[in-house]
Amino acid sequence: MAAVAKGPTPLLAIKGLTASAGDLEILKGIDLEVFAGEVHAIMGPNGSGKSTLTNVLAGSPNYKVTGGQVLFEGQDLLKLEPEIRARMGLFLAFQYPLELPGVRAWQFLKAGVDARRLHNGEEEMGAREFDQMLKAKVEQVQIDPDLVKRAVNEGFSGGEKKRNEILQMAVLEPKLALLDETDSGLDIDALRIVADGINNLRSPQNAIVLVTHYQRILEYITPNHVHVLFDGRIVRSGGPELAHELEAKGYDWIKDAVNAGV
Amino acid sequence: MTAPKVISRNSTSSELESDYKWGFTIDIDADLAPKGLNEDIVRLISAKKEEPEWLLEWRLKAFSHWLKLKQEAPTWANVKYPPIDYQDIYYYAAPKTDAPKSLDEVDPEILAAFEKLGIPLQERERLAGVAVAGVAVDAVLDSVSVATTYKETLEKQGVIFCPISEAVREHPELVRKYLGSVVPYGDNFYATLNSAVFSDGSFVYIPKGVRCPMELMTYFRINQADSGQFERTLIIAEEGSYVSYLEGCTAPARKTHQLHAAVVELVALDDSEIKYSTLQNWFPGDKDGNGGVYNFVTKRGIAHKNAKISWTQVETGSAITWKYPSVILEGDNSVGEFYSVALVNNYQQADTGTKMIHKGKNTRSTIVAKGISAGHGSSTYRGLVKILPSADGAKNFTQCDSLLVGDQCGAHTVPYIEVKNPTAQIEHEASTSKVSDDQLFYCQQRGISVEDAHFMIINGFCRGIFQELPFEFAMEASQLLKVSLEGAVG
Numbered sequence: 064m065a066a067v068a069k070g071p072t073p074l075l076a077i078k079g080l081t082a083s084a085g086d087l088e089i090l091k092g093i094d095l096e097v098f099a100g101e102v103h104a105i106m107g108p109n110g111s112g113k114s115t116l117t118n119v120l121a122g123s124p125n126y127k128v129t130g131g132q133v134l135f136e137g138q139d140l141l142k143l144e145p146e147i148r149a150r151m152g153l154f155l156a157f158q159y160p161l162e163l164p165g166v167r168a169w170q171f172l173k174a175g176v177d178a179r180r181l182h183n184g185e186e187e188m189g190a191r192e193f194d195q196m197l198k199a200k201v202e203q204v205q206i207d208p209d210l211v212k213r214a215v216n217e218g219f220s221g222g223e224k225k226r227n228e229i230l231q232m233a234v235l236e237p238k239l240a241l242l243d244e245t246d247s248g249l250d251i252d253a254l255r256i257v258a259d260g261i262n263n264l265r266s267p268q269n270a271i272v273l274v275t276h277y278q279r280i281l282e283y284i285t286p287n288h289v290h291v292l293f294d295g296r297i298v299r300s301g302g303p304e305l306a307h308e309l310e311a312k313g314y315d316w317i318k319d320a321v322n323a324g325v
Numbered sequence: 326m327t328a329p330k331v332i333s334r335n336s337t338s339s340e341l342e343s344d345y346k347w348g349f350t351i352d353i354d355a356d357l358a359p360k361g362l363n364e365d366i367v368r369l370i371s372a373k374k375e376e377p378e379w380l381l382e383w384r385l386k387a388f389s390h391w392l393k394l395k396q397e398a399p400t401w402a403n404v405k406y407p408p409i410d411y412q413d414i415y416y417y418a419a420p421k422t423d424a425p426k427s428l429d430e431v432d433p434e435i436l437a438a439f440e441k442l443g444i445p446l447q448e449r450e451r452l453a454g455v456a457v458a459g460v461a462v463d464a465v466l467d468s469v470s471v472a473t474t475y476k477e478t479l480e481k482q483g484v485i486f487c488p489i490s491e492a493v494r495e496h497p498e499l500v501r502k503y504l505g506s507v508v509p510y511g512d513n514f515y516a517t518l519n520s521a522v523f524s525d526g527s528f529v530y531i532p533k534g535v536r537c538p539m540e541l542m543t544y545f546r547i548n549q550a551d552s553g554q555f556e557r558t559l560i561i562a563e564e565g566s567y568v569s570y571l572e573g574c575t576a577p578a579r580k581t582h583q584l585h586a587a588v589v590e591l592v593a594l595d596d597s598e599i600k601y602s603t604l605q606n607w608f609p610g611d612k613d614g615n616g617g618v619y620n621f622v623t624k625r626g627i628a629h630k631n632a633k634i635s636w637t638q639v640e641t642g643s644a645i646t647w648k649y650p651s652v653i654l655e656g657d658n659s660v661g662e663f664y665s666v667a668l669v670n671n672y673q674q675a676d677t678g679t680k681m682i683h684k685g686k687n688t689r690s691t692i693v694a695k696g697i698s699a700g701h702g703s704s705t706y707r708g709l710v711k712i713l714p715s716a717d718g719a720k721n722f723t724q725c726d727s728l729l730v731g732d733q734c735g736a737h738t739v740p741y742i743e744v745k746n747p748t749a750q751i752e753h754e755a756s757t758s759k760v761s762d763d764q765l766f767y768c769q770q771r772g773i774s775v776e777d778a779h780f781m782i783i784n785g786f787c788r789g790i791f792q793e794l795p796f797e798f799a800m801e802a803s804q805l806l807k808v809s810l811e812g813a814v815g
Contacts, residue, residue, distance in 0.1 A: 121770050122766075122769070145769035146768075146769040146775075149769065160767070161761075161767040163767070165784070165789070166781050166782060167785075170781070174768075174771070174773050174777065175772045
């Protein structure tokens with residue numbers, strides 16, 4: 064596919080976003096623009112606010128937005144219910160996917176697909192079409208086909224849960240995928256499969272924001288931009304080389320630089 | 326639960342705030358006996374039914390026993406309601422027409438009413454061109470059976486499926502042998518009341534070695550205001566036979582409470598199997614706890630050698646549910662099962678569970694009870710597993726799960742276990758969970774609304790039970806849950 068030139072409107076535009084959990088202010092002013100076709104990696108030490116950022120964008124009830132603005136395709140994202148954000152094409156791969164006892168994974172996926180189609184004025188997907196699509200996606204992300212017959216994440220291993228998130232992402236084909244430490248806790252084979260799944264989703268029409276603590280996954284996925292989040296702010300932005308620099312120097316380098324006011 | 330605020334004879338359903346979709350009344354002339362309970366009423370009911378002397382005597386014995394109970398209903402259940410005035414109830418209400426001899430003679434108003442409820446009384450293939458056996462229906466309106474379908478098809482196999490009043494006339498030897506054999510008239514307050522005044526209900530007889538060719542269904546409908554419904558169902562499965570039976574129930578939305586005190590007796594003879602499923606959707610009352618059916622029901626089966634009795638119930642209706650479908654595991658190797666979903670919303674109360682009485686050797690029982698509490702609802706599981714000294718090698722597995730929706734509801738579990746044989750194996754698992762905000766957010770993040778997410782999670786919680794229902798009814802049960810939860814979530 065031909066590369067699409069950066070349009071004038073970013074897919075996601077975050078301006079001065081602040082958010083808290085309880086009384087604790089976590090995000091202290093985030094500015095970020097993500098254009099279609101891009102992959103952004105957000106790195107940073109534990110507790111810097113990486114997960115909070117993705118959860119706030121998805122509308123998690125665990126955080127309170129205290130200021131700033133977020134536009135998604137030009138719309139005021141923060142005013143919308145989480146399910147509306149999802150139906151517009153925003154996807155969050157959870158760091159800790161929830162178990163839904165007794166709810167079959169394929170049913171859960173079908174409900175998500177249909178909700179989005181109805182939102183877009185389309186009809187629900189036919190059972191046969193859905194089956195075929197799901198089968199193809201299951202092969203694509205190399206997940207055990209039995210997992211979609213089981214209850215959502217119930218009794219899944221940590222790796223299976225993460226892969227299941229990638230399957231859901233592949234099925235829902237989001238415009239903007241937020242991946243919250245999807246690489247953590249994966250062995251090297253699972254990591255490769257997850258990375259393949261993410262690479263398969265890359266297209267000029269959508270964008271991926273990859274939150275990670277480690278540089279490891281970036282050996283498989285080459286980001287356009289790397290940002291370093293520290294104490295609720297983006298303190299460094301650069302190209303893929305920034306990730307290598309972080310890997311070589313560690314996060315203390317960033318901490319020292321920030322504290323020194325460099 | 327609040328006491329009814331207004332007890333008005335003229336109240337209409339529009340005064341009640343409720344989403345109950347089955348709340349309409351049918352405008353038909355009814356033949357009503359005067360309100361109140363006395364010996365004359367018992368005699369009148371018996372006379373209306375043209376019953377033999379032995380049955381009248383049985384009713385009178387029950388009535389005199391009931392008088393001795395001094396209107397003191399059991400108080401051990403975890404439900405609260407104002408005292409019931411047993412003299413302010415109609416004990417007999419029947420559509421004012423002669424008993425129809427065939428479906429063609431049934432009052433079109435009644436046929437239309439049942440059609441509106443989704444219960445077709447015309448005989449037809451439910452799924453055209455597909456090899457699915459039909460469902461035979463016995464429709465009971467207030468005190469009498471108004472129609473029974475597929476009688477001829479069943480008769481070819483020797484299966485008897487008819488109103489119990491008809492069975493008393495046509496098959497008196499069977500009724501006399503088994504009536505009260507599982508639930509004697511003195512069993513409990515409500516069973517005694519039922520024995521005195523029972524009006525109609527279904528009778529099923531499956532001959533030796535016959536596998537009943539279709540699902541049998543009884544649809545109960547209370548129409549008359551201030552009336553009680555006291556049906557009595559008797560199912561007899563002869564040696565090596567099989568039957569799957571389903572009952573469904575609805576009632577109009579009325580501001581006054583209606584009393585429903587039924588008795589169901591199951592007799593599973595050697596090597597037979599009875600599968601009994603219930604979708605109970607009596608009017609639950611309005612959002613403030615006004616009106617609704619008091620559902621005080623005694624259901625029990627006896628399983629002889631190698632026989633199996635399986636109760637599956639989905640209880641979404643009634644202001645109060647008080648019922649404990651039980652199995653007496655009489656014969657060696659007999660099996661008892663109880664699968665239950667009980668949902669309470671608004672001010673509904675449910676105290677329900679089962680009793681598994683192990684007498685025979687190597688008897689096995691399984692209990693899976695799921696309680697869902699929403700709104701201000703209160704749900705209690707109450708169960709007894711009793712292993713008698715004779716029951717060598719008996720086994721029981723019990724699982725009780727409660728799910729809470731919101732923070733105003735309650736869930737309670739009261740299991741009793743009595744073991745008098747050291748070879749018994751008893752397992753008991755229980756859990757209480759809440760639909761968590763994180764689970765809801767997870768669903769929302771996939772595009773699913775809060776209401777649909779609740780419904781999906783609750784359905785998942787009930788999945789193991791719905792699997793026990795005949796397929797079509799599993800779909801219906803799932804819909805019933807959705808409707809019953811309206812207003813509680815979202």
